[in-house]
Amino acid sequence: MQPFDYVRATSVADAVRAFGAAGPDTRLLAGGTTLYDLMKLGVETPAHVIDVNGLRELETIDTSQPDELVFGALARMSDVAADPVIAGEYPALAESLWRAASQQLRNMASVGGNLLQRTRCAYFRGGEPFACNKRAPGSGCAAQEGIDRGHALFGGSEACIAVYPGDWAVALAAFEAQVDVEGPHGPRSLAIEALHVEPGRTPDVETTLAPGEIIVRIRVPKTPLGRASTYHKIRDRESYAFALVSVAAALRMEGDMVAEARLALGGVATRPWRVRAAEAVLRGQPFTPALARRAGEAALSGARPGRMNAFKVELGIRAVADALSIARQRG
Amino acid sequence: MSSSATLRTGGHPPTPGRVAVELVVNGVPLAASLDPRRSLLDLLREQLGLTGAKKGCDHGQCGACTVHVDGRRVASCLTPAVQAHGRQVLTIEGLSPAGSPLHPMQQAFIDHDALQCGYCTPGQIMAAVACVAEGHATSPEQIREYMSGNLCRCGAYVGIVAAIEDAAMKMAATTMATAGRSAEMPEARHAAV
Amino acid sequence: MNMMPFADLARVDAHDKVRGAVAFAADDARPNLAYGAFAVATIGKGRLASLDVAAAEAADGVRLVLTHANIGAVASAGFIMGGGYGFQSHQPLISPEIAYRGEPIALVVADSLEAATHAAALVRATYETAPFAVELDAPGVEVVDQAETPLAHFIPPVAAGDADAAYARAPVQIDARFASAPQHQNPIELIACVAEWQAGRLVIHEGTQNAEAVRHGLAAALGLDAGLIDVVSPFVGGGFGQKNSLQGHTVLAAEAARRLARPVKIVVPRAQLYHLASFRPANRHHVRLGADRSGRMLAAIHEAQAQTSRHDLFPGEYATTSARLYGIADFRGKDELLRTDAQTPGYMRAPFEHIACFAFESCVDELAYALGIDPVALRLANDTTVDAVTGRPLSSRHVGQCLERGAAMFGWERRSMAPGSMRAEDGGLIGWGVAIGTYAGLRAPAIAKLKLTDDGRVEIRVGVHEMGQGVRTALAAVLARKLGIAPEHIVAIIGDTRAAPQHLTAGSWGTATAIPVVEAAADALLARLAELAPGGVSNREPAQILRAAGLPELAVEVQGKAPGQPDAIYDRLKAGLPSIGGPVYPEFVTYSYIAHFVEVRVEATTRRVRVPRVVSVADCGRVVSPRTAASQVRGGVVWGIGAALREASEVDPRYGGFLNADLAEYALPVNADIGAIEVAFVDEPDTRFNSAGVKGLGEVSMAGVAAAIANAIHHATGKRLRELPIRIEDVL
CATH class of the missing domain: 3.30.365.10 (Aldehyde oxidase/xanthine dehydrogenase, molybdopterin binding domain)
Known part of the structure; x- marks a missing residue:
């Protein structure tokens, strides 16, 4: 690991000031489960690291507000997953957290930092000699003609087909969460869907955060869609693995009719992948297994598989249908 | 909690600096000046001689390095040691210090032969103790899920689940008997490392 | 002999193990240790054109950088299966030649692990590249018939009767091809070594399965008298074949410690040990099994191909295993080795038996279905007391008892034969499969x-x-x-x-x-x-x-x-050389046996395969330590589940080496993957084999598990899956 300069921030203002002043080769250290991991691999090589774990004011979990759930960026994944309101009223949010990683890592990882988790693409993480435009812009993309079983069906470009690996952001996308940031130019708020960007020609740029900006809060509008929801995650093993396909599904039923639906996919796209066309298939229709399947087909339509991941299209369709059935049983 | 280090904004590349850290390990307060690259695992193993926590992957993928920080299980290999500043760390060596009786979880691991080579075992036990404390040991299915962050290549999973089920009952009894003891502060004695 | 069963003794080292008090090699934390870290080759094959270590040498805390340019008179200790002591004959760092991606090109030794690791990343190399082949069908792969190599002396090809003619005459014929991806042993203990010199003696602390080969191998590599070397390995954090001989890092640690007059510790990072140690080679099989209409197996032909390296011939022993499952009079085996540009593959739990039993026992299941005979009954009907390959008696064989007891414990009589005929309440498919396994005594x-x-x-x-x-x-x-x-x-x-x-x-x-x-x-x-x-x-x-x-x-x-x-x-x-006797002895032949019964549940929709229940009954002779023996069997079953449904080392032919070189992407089974595993033993001593009556157990525990799983998946879905690992896309 390259030597770096380490400081502990004592307040959000302190962190913003330090982050803004320190320049582009600076990283914020929250849970460390992505950053420190990638530093050990030599993929991240910051010269400056600002530890924000002391910012206790960012650890809040507040479910008592009338209109929204508020999560401080440094609330830990395990704590949010275990919150009784979240677990009971928003099972998709809770499941997206406890089905990620292991309890050890969830005790460490923050819900703000988790949004910025970087891809698991082996060509990205493996360093030399693999071509990777995300890690080494201009070097190419080894995954395109390589082992792409875990790579994206959606949102890829010639420069990059690496999957966004997170679960939580996928569930947040289904619930139209807002992300509050603080930066050198003051606070701002953006929709979760406006946080991540597709790789395009610049796969090294993964978010719309400006230099020096810090995620401080995640807000989820309270919604009757919460209860009839699930985060359904299909993996190569039963636990402690990244998704082959995952589905955040939420329904608001009126009798047997779907009044409103939310669907987002994980494990198959370069960013959290909300599928509004599939939601439209469901809206106003009586819920049946056949309808759930049609929603799955709509969700996976337009997929662009590579050499080894075509199976994820059918798997995704079935996972969507199953997720909708689980959500339906909860509403 | 504040840092005596100051942020240097220029002077890239930086020279490796040391960071002052105070932490409590197994009840013993320690003060150290650390390379910020050092993991908590390497601090425990290479500097403090507490080699119970093991390195199996160094990337949070196996669980062999599991210790408790402020009562919660973490992967010490993915925890920069400087991040443990101001924290209480408990390792397998502190779970039942030499000469004291075994923790019920340790005894249950023996009774159910929940180990073979023993390499992943300290991490399994630290994770298991936390698993029970979290309330995640109420059924075999739940134990399997919440213990899946600890790989056992020898394949002792059946015994591990049985041991945790067994120990969970005994720990519930013990917790009631000794409630409050864990709140005692350790003797304020500093050891430089 | 005292015929009372042995007592249920607790594992004697468990008390120390649960306290983390057992000292593995890497647990040496004395002051003054120096730490080693490797820089590794990034090309598939070729030669170092230049190697720039100036930045590494100048880095803070660095004491030594060893490369081919300054290593001096260090030699290869030879290949363990070729009269030497190493897992391969290729010793990294003693020449500028690069045999495969991932082999070390420099060892950096520094005052701290952080300093060594950082400095190793500062080593810069340029290469002259050469073409390379890492997949079995790649251009440039050389096929070697094992029967035409010196290996045939200690592993003679199986040739009993006239298998081809008997197969051609057989009224029922099963003809199938099987394959398995390469896999890595991945014990959780990393490969680790502390080398120190004490008053002219070299002391090595290392988790190894073969301390004597490490000792004599070091003597050969470093030109030392073996009498001046001690190797200490009281506890190994899992071996599984990976640690069965000298590995290159130990030689380099010893040399570095000598130069620095200071103990040197090397803990090989998980990613690097995919290339610094052996692995289970990629392999594939063509099996033909002939029987009469009553189910009597008449003839079989097992032709295997397995990967080896350019520099060594790692022997295959596939057919010699499948020939021992039943009393088939006419049996022909053939083993071919395919030379690729990788480190030499090696032994990994049930190295040949796992896959030989997978292939052969899958065919036996196909035969059962071709004839409409219950798979347990078919196996019982083909039991034997004689080794068909040699004609000698078997010193003991209780596989029939294993099958009968296992069937009773499992509730096999409630199975309905037709594929897809058993359903769970949630609509999922239930499959029940059986297979036997064997391993040489x-x-x-x-x-x-x-x-x-x-x-x-x-x-x-x-x-x-x-x-x-x-x-x-x-x-x-x-x-x-x-x-x-x-x-x-x-x-x-x-x-x-x-x-x-x-x-x-x-x-x-x-x-x-x-x-x-x-x-x-x-x-x-x-x-x-x-x-x-x-x-x-x-x-x-x-x-x-x-x-x-x-x-x-x-x-x-x-x-x-x-x-x-x-x-x-x-x-x-x-002298630290392999000195193994058996399984063919002058008066008899000895094998261990096991029967596995597996239930799979295949999810109705996304087709996740789960293994909620396994029953295994083993014939390992006398059971002297019942509790640890049962754990061995459960471990073998977990290994079988991993090999059948999870584990594959991925190879990208453009780069060489292995791609998924960590524990996140190489999927070992986790706790949630494992259900109930019930174990029983025949516990009949084999006193012809030895006075204690004990036979082997650890390896046979895994043999046949993958076949039982694949057979269960067939029973659930009607699909015959013949390539491992079986993944969701294969069942979808």
Whole structure:
């Protein structure tokens, strides 16, 4: 690991000031489960690291507000997953957290930092000699003609087909969460869907955060869609693995009719992948297994598989249908 | 909690600096000046001689390095040691210090032969103790899920689940008997490392 | 022989293990250690054109950078299957040649791990590249017929009767092809070594299954007298074949420690050990099985191809295993080796037996379905008491009992034969599958030194390594019973070249190697005690007799070897060379057996395959340590589940080496993958094989699991899946 300069921030203002002043080769250290991991691999090589774990004011979990759930960026994944309101009223949010990683890592990882988790693409993480435009812009993309079983069906470009690996952001996308940031130019708020960007020609740029900006809060509008929801995650093993396909599904039923639906996919796209066309298939229709399947087909339509991941299209369709059935049983 | 280090904004590349850290390990307060690259695992193993926590992957993928920080299980290999500043760390060596009786979880691991080579075992036990404390040991299915962050290549999973089920009952009894003891502060004695 | 079952003794080292008090090699944390880290080659094959270590040497805390340019007179210790001591003959860093991606090109040694790791990343290399082949069908792969190599001397090809003619005549024919991806052993203990020089002696602390080969290999590599080298490996954090011989890093650690006059510790990062140690080679099989309409198996042909390296021939023993599953009179086997540009592959739990049983037992299941015969009944009908390959009697074979007891425990009679005929309440498919496994009964020579002291302590020194299989517990169990003392008074000094010659512990021969000799030593000790106590020894503890005779201690030394081995075998043992006898002995042939019954549930929609329940019944001869033996079997079943449904080392032919070189992308089974595993033993001693009646267990535990799973998946879905691992896309 390259030597770096380490400081502990004592307040959000302190962190913003330090982050803004320190320049582009600076990283914020929250849970460390992505950053420190990638530093050990030599993929991240910051010269400056600002530890924000002391910012206790960012650890809040507040479910008592009338209109929204508020999560401080440094609330830990395990704590949010275990919150009784979240677990009971928003099972998709809770499941997206406890089905990620292991309890050890969830005790460490923050819900703000988790949004910025970087891809698991082996060509990205493996360093030399693999071509990777995300890690080494201009070097190419080894995954395109390589082992792409875990790579994206959606949102890829010639420069990059690496999957966004997170679960939580996928569930947040289904619930139209807002992300509050603080930066050198003051606070701002953006929709979760406006946080991540597709790789395009610049796969090294993964978010719309400006230099020096810090995620401080995640807000989820309270919604009757919460209860009839699930985060359904299909993996190569039963636990402690990244998704082959995952589905955040939420329904608001009126009798047997779907009044409103939310669907987002994980494990198959370069960013959290909300599928509004599939939601439209469901809206106003009586819920049946056949309808759930049609929603799955709509969700996976337009997929662009590579050499080894075509199976994820059918798997995704079935996972969507199953997720909708689980959500339906909860509403 | 504040840092005596100051942020240097220029002077890239930086020279490796040391960071002052105070932490409590197994009840013993320690003060150290650390390379910020050092993991908590390497601090425990290479500097403090507490080699119970093991390195199996160094990337949070196996669980062999599991210790408790402020009562919660973490992967010490993915925890920069400087991040443990101001924290209480408990390792397998502190779970039942030499000469004291075994923790019920340790005894249950023996009774159910929940180990073979023993390499992943300290991490399994630290994770298991936390698993029970979290309330995640109420059924075999739940134990399997919440213990899946600890790989056992020898394949002792059946015994591990049985041991945790067994120990969970005994720990519930013990917790009631000794409630409050864990709140005692350790003797304020500093050891430089 | 005392025929009472052995007591359910707790694992004797468990108390230390649950306290984290057992010292593995990397647990050496003394001051003044220097830390080593490797820079590795990034090309698939070729030669170093330049190597710039200036930045590494200038980095803070760096004490030494070893490369081919300054390594001096270090040699290869040779390949263990070619008369040498290493897992491969290719010793990295002794030449600018690069045989495969991932091999070390520099060792950086520094005052701290962080400094060494950082400096290793500063090493810069340029290369002259050469074409390379890493996949079995790639251009440039050389196919070698094993029968035409020196390997044929110790692994003769199977040729019984006229298999081709008999197969051609068989009224029922099964013809199928199978394949398995390469896999890595991945014990959770990383490969680790501390090398130090103490007054001219080299001491190596390393988790190894073969301390004697490490010792003699170092002597060969460094030009030292083996008498000046000690190798200490009291506990291994899982071996599984990965640690069965000298690995290149140990040589380099020893050389670095010599130059620095300081102990050097190397812990190989997980990503690097995918290339610094061996692996299970990619392999594929063509099996033909002929039978009559009653289900009698008449003939079989098993042709196997497996990967090896350019520089070594790693022998395949696939057909020799499948030929032993049943009494098939006409059997022909063929093993071909495919030379690729990788490190030499090697042994990984049930190295050939796992996959041979997968292939052959899948065919047997196909035969059962072709004939409409129950798969258990078909297997029972083809049982034998004679080894069909040699015509010699089997020293013991209770696989029929394994099948019958397993079927009863599992509830097999409730199975309906038709694929897809059993459903779960949630709509999922239920599949029940069965398969048997076998593994050769092997034995190596051993020397046991047993000492009783007047304080009641018993010390046993013998050649065997504890890697979790429970041999310390087995030693304690037999000594406690023989000598009538408590297990806690027994101290075993094993895995230590200072204690006794340490033969490779692998191939499930550890128990059959050490236990009979240790029992004989106990008998010798008792005989000496009887001489000391003319009034009789009854009701007196050994130490009492010793004290009454006025002796501070009493020591005996006993040696033992496999039937038919010459006395010269002890010289090979002491030279650190493999000295294995069996499974074909002068008077008989010995194998262990197991029957596995597996239930799979295949999810109706996304088709996730789960294994909620396994029943395994083993014939491993006498069970001297019931608790650790049961754990061995459960572990073997978990390995079978991993190999069948999870594990594959991915190869990108453009880059060489292995791609998914970590524990996140190489999917080992996790706790949530494993359901109930019920284990039973026949527990019949095989006293023709050895006086203790023990046969091997650790390897046979895994053999057949993958076949039982694949057969269960067929029963659930109607799909025959013949490539491992079986993944969701194969069942979808």
